[in-house]
Every structure is written in structure tokens, then in C-alpha cells.
Amino acid sequence: MITIEVNRKKYQVDVSPNVPLLWVIREHLKLTGTKYGCGISLCGACTVHIDGKAQRSCQILVGEAQGKKITTIEGIPEDHPVKRAWIKAQVPQCGYCQPGQIMQAVALLSEKSHPSDEEIMSVMDGNLCRCGTYTKIKKAIKMAAKEVRK
Amino acid sequence: MSRQLTRREFLRLAGLTVAISLAPSGYRLLSAEEIAKDKSFSPNVWLQITPDNIVTIVVNKSEMGQGVYTSLPMIVADELDADWKQVRFEVAPAGERYIDPLSGMESTGGSTSVRHMFEPLRKAGAAAREMLVSAAAKKWGVPANECKASNGMVIHKKSNRKLTFGQLSERASSLPVPQNPSLKNERHFKFIGKPLDRLDTTEKVNGSAVFGIDVFVPNMLYASIERPPLYGAQALSYDKEAALKIAGVKHVIDVQSLSYGYRGKAVCAETIEGAWKGRNALNVKWDRGSHPELNNESLHTTLIEHLKKDGVVARNDGDVKLALKKASKKVEATYTLPYLYHSTMEPMNCTAHVSPSGCDIWVPTQNQTGVLQVASKITGLKPDQINVHTTYLGGGFGRRFETDVVQEAVQLSKETGRPIKLIWSREEDVKNDLYRPANSCKIEGGIDEKDLLVVWSHKVVVPSIFSRVFPQMMKNGIDPAAVEGIANMEYEIPNVYVEYVRLDMPVPVGFWRSVGSTHNAFTVECFIDELAHAANKDPLEFRLSLLKNHKRAYKVLEVAAEKAGWKKPLEKGQGRGIAQHLSFGSYVAQVAEVSVDEKIGIIKAHRVVCAVDCGDVINPAIITAQMQSGIIMGLSAALKEGIELKKGGVATSNFNNYELLRMHEAPEIEVHIVRSREKLGGIGEPGVPPIAPAVANAIFAATGKRIRRLPINAEELKKT
Numbered sequence: 105m106i107t108i109e110v111n112r113k114k115y116q117v118d119v120s121p122n123v124p125l126l127w128v129i130r131e132h133l134k135l136t137g138t139k140y141g142c143g144i145s146l147c148g149a150c151t152v153h154i155d156g157k158a159q160r161s162c163q164i165l166v167g168e169a170q171g172k173k174i175t176t177i178e179g180i181p182e183d184h185p186v187k188r189a190w191i192k193a194q195v196p197q198c199g200y201c202q203p204g205q206i207m208q209a210v211a212l213l214s215e216k217s218h219p220s221d222e223e224i225m226s227v228m229d230g231n232l233c234r235c236g237t238y239t240k241i242k243k244a245i246k247m248a249a250k251e252v253r254k
Numbered sequence: 255m256s257r258q259l260t261r262r263e264f265l266r267l268a269g270l271t272v273a274i275s276l277a278p279s280g281y282r283l284l285s286a287e288e289i290a291k292d293k294s295f296s297p298n299v300w301l302q303i304t305p306d307n308i309v310t311i312v313v314n315k316s317e318m319g320q321g322v323y324t325s326l327p328m329i330v331a332d333e334l335d336a337d338w339k340q341v342r343f344e345v346a347p348a349g350e351r352y353i354d355p356l357s358g359m360e361s362t363g364g365s366t367s368v369r370h371m372f373e374p375l376r377k378a379g380a381a382a383r384e385m386l387v388s389a390a391a392k393k394w395g396v397p398a399n400e401c402k403a404s405n406g407m408v409i410h411k412k413s414n415r416k417l418t419f420g421q422l423s424e425r426a427s428s429l430p431v432p433q434n435p436s437l438k439n440e441r442h443f444k445f446i447g448k449p450l451d452r453l454d455t456t457e458k459v460n461g462s463a464v465f466g467i468d469v470f471v472p473n474m475l476y477a478s479i480e481r482p483p484l485y486g487a488q489a490l491s492y493d494k495e496a497a498l499k500i501a502g503v504k505h506v507i508d509v510q511s512l513s514y515g516y517r518g519k520a521v522c523a524e525t526i527e528g529a530w531k532g533r534n535a536l537n538v539k540w541d542r543g544s545h546p547e548l549n550n551e552s553l554h555t556t557l558i559e560h561l562k563k564d565g566v567v568a569r570n571d572g573d574v575k576l577a578l579k580k581a582s583k584k585v586e587a588t589y590t591l592p593y594l595y596h597s598t599m600e601p602m603n604c605t606a607h608v609s610p611s612g613c614d615i616w617v618p619t620q621n622q623t624g625v626l627q628v629a630s631k632i633t634g635l636k637p638d639q640i641n642v643h644t645t646y647l648g649g650g651f652g653r654r655f656e657t658d659v660v661q662e663a664v665q666l667s668k669e670t671g672r673p674i675k676l677i678w679s680r681e682e683d684v685k686n687d688l689y690r691p692a693n694s695c696k697i698e699g700g701i702d703e704k705d706l707l708v709v710w711s712h713k714v715v716v717p718s719i720f721s722r723v724f725p726q727m728m729k730n731g732i733d734p735a736a737v738e739g740i741a742n743m744e745y746e747i748p749n750v751y752v753e754y755v756r757l758d759m760p761v762p763v764g765f766w767r768s769v770g771s772t773h774n775a776f777t778v779e780c781f782i783d784e785l786a787h788a789a790n791k792d793p794l795e796f797r798l799s800l801l802k803n804h805k806r807a808y809k810v811l812e813v814a815a816e817k818a819g820w821k822k823p824l825e826k827g828q829g830r831g832i833a834q835h836l837s838f839g840s841y842v843a844q845v846a847e848v849s850v851d852e853k854i855g856i857i858k859a860h861r862v863v864c865a866v867d868c869g870d871v872i873n874p875a876i877i878t879a880q881m882q883s884g885i886i887m888g889l890s891a892a893l894k895e896g897i898e899l900k901k902g903g904v905a906t907s908n909f910n911n912y913e914l915l916r917m918h919e920a921p922e923i924e925v926h927i928v929r930s931r932e933k934l935g936g937i938g939e940p941g942v943p944p945i946a947p948a949v950a951n952a953i954f955a956a957t958g959k960r961i962r963r964l965p966i967n968a969e970e971l972k973k974t
Contacts, residue, residue, distance in 0.1 A: 123527045131476075131526045136468035137461020139648070141599055142680045146909040149599060177461035190459045194451055194875060197319030197883055199458030200465060200599040200648030225918040232909065234599050234649050235319045236886025238920040240879075 108169050110135065111179030121167025126150045128166045129176060137177035137203045141232070148231030151204040152176050158211035177203035185251035186210045186244070193244035197235035205231045209245050217253050219245070269304035269423035272382045272431060283381045283431040300346075301330055301378045303386070307406065307420030309336045312344045314352040315371070316362040316620050317454060318650030319883065320938040321876040324452040325368055326375060328872060332445040333379030333438055336419065337406030343453055348622035348642030360622040363655050363765060365838035365936020368872055372934060380435035382426075389426035390417050440870075449875035454646075466618035466645045467677060469605045474673035477666050478529040479509060480536050481518035481682060484903035485760040486544025489519065496535040497521050502528030505670050506536065511661040512628055514762075520662070522670055526677070545760045545902040550592075553899055556757065557590060557694035560715040565755030566730060568737040572749030577709035581700025585788045589697070589777045591964045592896030594690035594766055595912055600648020601683040604663035607673035608633050613640045614673075615664065618647035620654040628657045632664045651887075652765030655723075656688055684912055685904040688764030689897055691717040693757075695777045705789040707800060709749040712740050714774070717763045718756050731756070735770035739943070743778055744807040744836055745800040761899065767887060768939035771837040775943030776892075776950070776964065779833035783951045784960065793951060794820055794832055806867050806930060807834055810843035813865035813926050818845035827851065829956025833947035840868040840935030841928075844885065846921070846948035850956045855972040859889055859921045859949050867928040868935035877937050878925040884941020885923055890915035892946035896965050 106117050108125075110133060117132050124143075129135050129152070138161060141149030145160040152161045153175040180187060186209050196202045205228070212219060212227045219227070224245050233241070273284045300312035311327040323343045331341045346352040346360070353360045356370040383403045390408035391398035394415055401410050409416050440446075457463040482488070494506045502524035509517035521532035578584060605616040606629075613633050619625050622644060626637045633640070647654055659676060667674040678686070693716035700709040718733040727734060732754055741752045766772060786796035794815050801808040811834050824830060827849055834843035847861040864881050871877060894913045898905040906912045950961035957971055 119525070120527065127526055130468075134470060136464070139465075139599070140467065140601070140677070142909050144680075144908055144910065147599065180460075182460060187459050191451075191455050194455055194879075196452075196455055196458035197321075197879060198317075198599070198647060198649045199319070199454070199463050200646075202458055203461045206459065229916045229918050232599065232914050232916065234597055234651075234887065234914060236883040236890075236915070236920070237879075238886065238917040239882060239923060241917070 106166050106170060108166060108174060109172070110174045111176060117166070119166060122165050124162050125152070125164045125166045125169045125174070126161035129161060135176050135178050139200055139204060141201065141204070147201070148208060149201050149204040151207040151231065153207060153211060156211070156214065158208050177207060180206065180210060184210065185248040186213065189244040189248035189251065193240050193247060195237050195240040195244050197237055201231060201233045205233065205241055209241070209248065212245070213249055213252050217249060219249060269302055270382060270385060270427040271300065271302045272378050273300050283377065283433055285427060285431045301382055303382065303419050303423040305420045305423055307340050307418050309334065309341045309419065310344055311341065312346045314346040314354065314360055315367040316644055316647055316650065316654070318362070318620065318647035318654065320367070320880060321452055321873065322362070322367045323454045324450065325872045325876055326371055327453065328445045328450060329372055329375040330379040332443050333376045334383045335403035335405065335444070338445060338450065340406055341453070345644050348626050348644070349637065353623065361624065361655065362620045362650070363652060365840070365938040365940065369839065369934045369936060376437050377435060380437050381432050384432045384435045385426040385429045386419055386422045388429055389422045393417070393425065447871050448873070450873055452876070463646050465600050465648045466603045466605070466616060467600055467648070469616040469645060469675065471605055471607055471616070471673040471675070474605065474675050475504060475522040475524060475670060476526040476529040477520050477522045477663070477674050477676040478533045479518045479520045479662065479676070479682070480533050480538050481686060482516065482543065483540055483685070484543030484546070484901060485548070487540040487542070487903070490539045490541050492519060492536045492538040494536070496537065497532040500528055500532040500535050503532035506532070507666060507669055509662050509665060511658060511665070512631055514658045514661065517662055520666055522666060522674065543902040548760065548902045549900050550898055553692060554590060557692065557715055560755050560757050561588065561694055561696045561713060563755050565713065565753045566732050567752070568732050568754050569741040569750055569752040574709055574711045574749045574751035577749035578698060578700045578711065581709060582703045583701040583788050585699045585784050587697055587781055587784055587960070587962055588694065589780065589962045590694045591692060591773045591776065593692045593761060594772070594891055594895050595684055595687050595897055595906065596651045596653035596766055597912065597914060598649030598651060598653055601680055602659040602678040603676060604659045605673065605675045606660070606663040606667040608664060608667040611639065613664065614643065615640065615660060616643045616645055617660055618645050618654055619660070620647070620650045620652070621657060624655070624657045625660050628661050629664050632661065633668055651767040652769070653687065655765055680909070681907045684906055684908060688762040690766030690772055691719065691763040693773050697777060697781045699781060699785045701785065701789050705791065707745070707747055707785055707789070710747045711751040713753045713755065714740060715755045715757050716773070717759050717761070719763050719765060719769070723764065737774070738770035739774035739835060739837060740778055744804045745782065745797070746803060747800065767884070768837055768942040771835060771939070771943040772891070775833065775835040775837070776946045779835065779944065779947030780950050780961070783831070783947070783954065797832070797834065806841045806932065807836060809928055809930070810834055810841045810865040810867050813928055814843040814845045814863050817865070817924060817926050818847070818863035820845065827956060829952040829954065831948045831951025831953070831955055833944040833951060835940070835943040837940045837943055838936030839933065840866060840937065840940040842866045842881070842940045842944050844944040844948045846945065846952045848949055848952040848956060850953055850971055852957060852971055852973040855968040857893065857953065857966060857968045857971065858919065862921045862945065862948070863924045863926070864941065865926045865928055866940065867930045867932065868937050868940070869930060869932040870934050871927060871929055874927055877927055880937045881925045881941040882923045884939065885945045886915055886920055888942040888945035889921070889949065892949050892964055892966055893919070894965050
């Protein structure tokens with residue numbers, strides 16, 4: 105049995121410790137907001153927070169995540185400035201990569217409340233969007249940053 | 255907000271229901287009562303108003319980013335004079351009842367959703383509005399023409415009385431459905447033409463939107479398939495027993511699809527990790543396949559060799575041979591483009607549950623009709639015993655028109671007797687695509703002594719998509735996609751010759767966002783630029799001079815150029831390029847500004863200005879988003895994308911060797927909508943074609959070097 109803490113809730117899962125965290129979150133806990141995209145940390149669709157830092161859950165084994173605080177898109181409050189900005193800027197198209205984008209952006213703003221364009225791009229560059237919503241993501245992050253600073 | 259409902263559920267709901275049935279003579283509008291009575295008719299659009307004041311619109315098109323769950327409800331809501339806050343959408347099930355009246359299929363593609371559904375949806379909304387108004391007039395004992403629907407209510411101004419749609423819904427449902435409701439004058443549109451927020455944004459932001467990969471069915475098994483790594487490869491050996499020893503593994507099954515050939519060996523297990531572990535344990539050894547000599551170099555040689563072959567003539571105006579002989583300047587160029595992978599962010603997946611009495615399929619599909627057909631063939635069940643649950647699509651781009659993953663999941667469920675959730679890995683998704691065809695063109699053009707373009711001869715070598723997908727649409731051996739955008743190019747040239755040479759390769763090809771226009775716009779718009787240069791004309795002026803009788807193409811070029819500041823000087827190392835293309839009924843022109851660092855070989859497109867004329871405008875925010883999206887996808891393809899073939903298979907495997915455009919490479923994009931009031935055009939695809947040639951032409955402006963091969967190789971632009 106593996107015990108992990110996701111969104112402040114403790115789960116016991118009967119799974120081998122070497123299964124990627126992503127699949128435990130998705131297929132065992134059924135928290136499906138976290139997406140599978142590539143399995144090699146090149147798309148960012150599976151981004152979650154581990155102890156507050158944005159991480160690719162496809163690269164972390166569930167055994168390694170024990171004892172850590174895991175947050176998924178479902179654990180970000182609905183009124184969080186980033187979620188609100190995403191809606192206001194009407195960012196999503198197909199929407200599949202957006203939970204990962206949002207998790208990355210939330211982590212960015214928790215470290216830097218006033219990111220420059222360069223900082224936004226260097227942090228968000230690891231998150232692919234095939235629909236090409238990059239311009240709107242940038243806009244939403246700036247909108248959210250203003251809210252965070254208030 | 256979105257869920258799927260059954261016909262029975264829908265009818266059980268109280269209130270006013272309007273459906274539209276398809277008849278050869280036209281549409282027939284129906285009430286709930288008529289729907290319940292008559293089982294033979296096929297209503298394809300549903301609208302329901304319930305006493306709780308909720309207006310529900312059933313959408314028969316798949317949502318893959320293009321906003322149909324918003325644009326289609328907007329059309330109904332406008333004619334209905336609904337309160338937008340009370341509008342909800344439901345996803346249509348698959349079946350005859352929901353086919354697109356123009357395509358005859360329930361499918362989403364060809365940028366047709368709004369174009370095909372505009373008229374029937376307006377009629378459904380208008381009919382319901384007239385019924386609600388009549389119901390109110392009857393209740394109040396006043397003439398109907400004194401009553402007016404507005405913002406979810408019917409109002410009688412004279413007596414200052416109001417009733418909500420919800421209050422009127424039951425009463426209205428007993429009235430006959432008007433067959434020819436009067437449609438609004440376009441000046442009175444309240445939602446159509448406005449940038450309304452999408453109805454699906456919140457669930458896509460909070461992670462609750464259900465994509466195919468997010469489906470769970472009780473008692474399901476997970477499946478994973480070990481696929482032939484090379485075209486035509488057969489298994490030499492494998493270890494079934496080793497796979498069956500892995501915890502949770504229940505079955506090892508050979509998958510032979512209906513229409514995609516042999517698919518490999520599936521491992522079905524109680525958990526996803528069990529399915530993968532079992533699959534690895536199979537340790538399949540494959541032979542060298544059917545085309546061990548196939549690689550990128552041999553593909554290139556084959557394309558070039560086929561340029562020497564005779565093909566089918568798709569257009570022949572004037573006398574091209576004579577005109578080329580007499581031309582005072584001749585230009586000739588050969589272009590080569592690669593196979594492209596769709597790269598939907600959600601890999602292919604399907605969940606299927608086959609039982610002796612029925613079949614349920616949960617799938618992100620663009621092709622419900624195709625899913626029904628193949629499921630019926632595989633299971634032997636009748637289409638009405640099969641339920642297709644369309645989920646959100648994590649990208650479509652034409653890839654999800656195919657039913658390969660559905661055939662696999664349905665076969666596995668049939669054989670195991672358990673629900674099957676089949677998820678492809680990214681590697682499977684890359685290697686088992688039906689790609690945008692690789693292709694090559696040889697073009698010759700001639701200019702007369704007055705520097706006018708008088709002749710264009712264009713031979714295109716390209717594998718055929720339609721011969722597999724819609725063979726009935728092949729005409730005289732011509733695949734419409736192969737010559738789309740060439741045979742019907744807008745430019746007025748007295749002598750035009752277009753020839754198509756079909757190339758058959760083991761690499762399967764399919765619809766890739768904007769299809770033939772993805773490659774033909776590139777070659778046509780790059781070559782017209784080469785001709786402009788040969789004629790010593792400005793590329794914009796040269797194009798405009800050939801479009802005097804083509805107002806819409808002329809206008810979008812003019813708008814894009816003006817907004818971009820076409821003549822404004824740029825910094826050293828920068829260039830500006832332009833291109834225009836008509837596809838799917840819409841005219842799009844784009845101006846790209848690029849910077850080229852010839853020392854280190856870096857290209858950056860930093861600004862794109864786009865003008866689009868798609869006729870009537872439903873939701874300008876969605877149009878703008880679709881243009882931005884098409885530009886990013888087209889730019890990604892131009893700068894980075896191409897499949898690598900090696901030893902008879904696809905060597906490309908994941909985003910490490912099939913790179914997509916990332917945020918730092920995305921240009922600033924300006925979109926200008928030219929409101930022409932002309933016939934509706936599509937919007938999902940037409941943003942893609944012009945960007946690659948606009949960028950290539952900009953690179954020429956910056957460096958004097960022509961790009962005739964994609965993806966653009968920045969290394970080759972280095973100054974040596």
C-alpha cells in the first residue's frame with residue numbers, strides 16, 4: 105500500500121511504488137484534470153505541484169511522492185486569480201493542455217508576482233499547446249499577476 | 255454543463271421541444287408529440303425550453319477547440335430571442351437523427367459546422383419563438399402581432415404584461431410547429447456577430463471537462479497494444495506466457511482491424527500499469543517489414559522521379575506550351591514537403607463495452623457515423639443498439655475522423671466480454687498516424703515583355719487521401735485534395751496547366767487541418783512571389799494585379815498589407831512576406847515579419863498580421879482564436895515539423911524528435927475580420943495555409959534565399 109496526500113486528502117492506493125505518479129492520480133484516484141501528453145516531460149500536460157513546486161507527474165514515481173504535498177488542478181480554488189484570468193481571457197480552445205498550463209502559471213506567480221515577458225516565456229516554454237493559445241496564456245498570466253499583487 | 259442525453263430522456267423532460275427532420279424537399283419542424291408518435295422520421299436538431307427557464311440546445315458537432323458548443327447555440331438563441339445566461343448545450347448522441355443535412359453524415363470536418371447548421375438552427379429557433387409568442391397571445395387574448403419575444407420573455411407592451419419562456423413552455427408545446435417561421439432581419443441579431451464568451455471555458459479551466467481519456471466504466475480492463483514497428487512487419491516470436499504472468503494481465507490478443515490492417519498484440523489487464531508491464535513482457539521480435547529500403551532519402555528520390563511521370567490533367571486553360579515558349583522570362587522551381595503528424599495533445603483513445611445486446615462507445619471522435627458503422631460491422635449489432643458517447647476532443651485536426659482506435663477497442667471488448675479502455679502512448683500516436691501527405695511540385699511560369707504573368711504550369715506529386723476515405727469523390731482519377739488551391743487558384747492567368755501524379759506509398763495519409771491547402775498554398779504562394787521578383791514587381795502589387803476581378807481575395811490582401819504597414823522599412827536582417835489563400839469558403843491573407851540571424855542560423859517570426867473574410871460573422875472572438883490557432887500550427891509545421899522515415903517505418907517517436915512550436919517562438923498575431931456579408935465560409939482550417947508561404951517569402955525578403963523545402967532549415971540560411 106502506498107499513501108499519498110493529494111489536495112490535502114490522504115489516499116491509500118494498492119499500487120507498486122514504481123508506477124508514475126501521473127497514472128496513479130488519473131487512473132487510480134480518478135483526478136483526471138491532470139493529463140497525459142508525452143510521458144517524457146516534454147509537454148507539461150501532467151504538471152502538478154509537489155510541495156508547492158511545479159513538477160511533471162509523468163517523471164515522478166508514486167513511491168517518491170509519499171510524504172509530500174501534492175496539488176492537482178482540482179486542488180486550485182475556483183476563485184484563484186489564475187483560474188479567473190484564464191476564464192476572463194478566454195484562453196482554452198480544445199482545453200486539454202490547460203490544466204498543466206494553469207498549474208505551471210500558478211507556480212510561477214507564487215514565486216514571482218511580477219514576471220517579465222522573458223520570465224513568463226522561459227517558465228511556460230515547457231508546456232505545449234497544439235491549439236496555439238500561447239498569446240492568450242501570456243495575457244492571462246499578466247492579468248492574474250495584477251490580481252496576485254493586490 | 256455538458257452531458258449526453260438519450261432520446262427518451264429528452265422527451266421525458268417537460269416543456270417545449272422542437273426538432274427538425276430531414277426530408278429531400280427540405281426541413282420539417284416537429285414537436286415533441288410528433289416525435290414520440292412518429293418513429294420513422296429523423297429529426298436532427300433539438301431545442302428544448304423547460305419550465306425552469308433553461309434553454310437547451312443539442313449540438314451534433316464535435317468540440318475540438320473550434321467552439322461549436324458556443325457558436326451553434328448562439329445561432330438558435332438569437333432567433334429565439336433567448337436570455338444567453340439561460341442557454342445550455344447538450345452533446346448529441348450518434349444516429350441518423352443527428353446527421354448533418356448537407357454532408358449526410360454525423361461528423362465534424364472541412365470547416366463546415368456553422369456553414370451547414372446555420373439555416374436549420376435558425377429555423378428551429380425561430381419556430382420556437384413563434385410558438386412561445388402564440389402561446390402568450392392566446393393566454394392574454396391579444397393578437398400575436400402585438401406580442402414580442404425578448405431576452406427570454408414574451409412581452410405585451412400595450413398591457414405591460416410579461417411571461418418567461420419557462421412559464422410559456424408547456425402551453426407552447428401543444429401548438430403546431432410553424433413550418434416556415436420568419437427569420438430575423440440580420441440587423442436585429444443580438445448574439446450573432448458578437449464576441450460572446452464560450453460556454454465550455456469554465457470546465458476546461460477547472461479540469462472537469464471529460465475528454466475520452468478521462469472515461470471510466472465499471473469492471474473495465476485497460477488495453478495496450480504492441481504494434482508492428484515497421485510497415486508490414488510480422489511477429490517472428492513473442493512470449494505470451496511471460497505477459498500473462500504479470501499481475502492483473504488477463505488476455506493477450508492479436509488485433510486485426512477492419513480497415514487499417516494488422517494492429518499488433520494487445521495486452522488487457524486490470525490496471526493500466528499491468529497492461530504496460532505485460533506488453534513489455536511480450537518481448538515481440540519483428541521481421542524487417544514490407545519496405546525495408548524506405549527512408550527519407552528514398553522518399554525524396556521517389557517524389558522527384560514521379561515528377562517526370564505523366565499524371566492526370568486537372569486544369570488546362572489556353573496553350574501552356576506555346577505560352578512558355580513565347581514568354582520573355584521563365585521561372586522554374588521544385589518544392590518538396592514532408593509527411594506531417596497531427597499531434598493532438600490527447601493521444602488516441604477509446605473506451606468500448608460490447609455485450610450481446612448492445613454496445614457503448616466513449617470516444618473523442620470527429621466521425622460518429624463512421625464509429626457507428628465500424629462498431630456495427632465488428633459486433634454484428636444494429637446501429638440502434640450502439641450508443642456513441644462523444645466526449646471532448648483534446649485536439650482533432652482531422653486525425654479523429656479516423657476510426658482505427660475504435661475498431662481496436664471494440665474488437666477487444668467483444669473478445670474479452672469486458673469494457674475496454676484503450677489508451678495509445680505518445681510513441682504509438684506518432685508512429686501510427688495517417689499523416690499529411692509528403693509531396694513535391696514542379697512549377698513553371700512565364701512573364702511577357704510587359705512583365706505580365708501569362709502562363710502557369712504546375713505538376714504535383716502527392717499520395718491520395720480521398721481514394722481511401724471517400725473513393726466516391728475521386729473524379730477521373732483526381733483526388734480533390736491533391737489539387738485543391740492549385741486548380742482553383744484565384745489568380746487570373748490566361749494559360750494554366752495543372753497535372754496530378756498520384757504516388758502510392760506504404761505510409762498511410764489522412765486529413766490534416768486544411769488538407770491539400772496545407773501544401774498547395776505553400777507552393778502556389780511561394781511561386782507567385784518568385785514570379786513577382788522576376789517581373790521586378792512588389793509582391794503585393796503583383797498579386798493584386800492578378801486579382802482585379804476577385805474582390806474578396808483582393809480585399810484581404812489589401813487589409814493585411816495596410817495593417818501590417820507593408821511598405822514600412824524594417825531593421826537589417828528582417829523581412830516581410832505576404833500570402834493569401836482561399837480554402838473552405840474563406841479568404842485569408844497574412845503578412846509575416848521575420849528576423850533571420852544568418853550568422854548562427856536562427857529564424858524568428860515575430861509578428862503576423864492576418865485578414866480574414868469568412869462572410870457572415872457568428873462569433874468574432876472565436877474567429878480570431880481560430881486564426882491565431884491556424885497560424886501557430888502552420889508556423890510550427892513550416893519551421894519544425896516533419897516525419898522521419900527509416901528502415902521502412904517511422905523513426906520519429908515523441909516530442910523530442912517531433913518538435914512543436916513553443917511559447918517563445920510564437921509571434922504576436924493581429925487578426926482583422928473583413929465583414930463582407932458574403933456567403934458563410936469555414937473558420938477552423940483557413941488560418942493554416944497562408945502562414946508557411948508568408949514566412950518563406952519574408953525570409954527571401956530578408957536574405958535573398960528562396961525556401962523550396964519544408965521544414966525550413968535555418969542551418970542552410972547561414973552565411974558561409
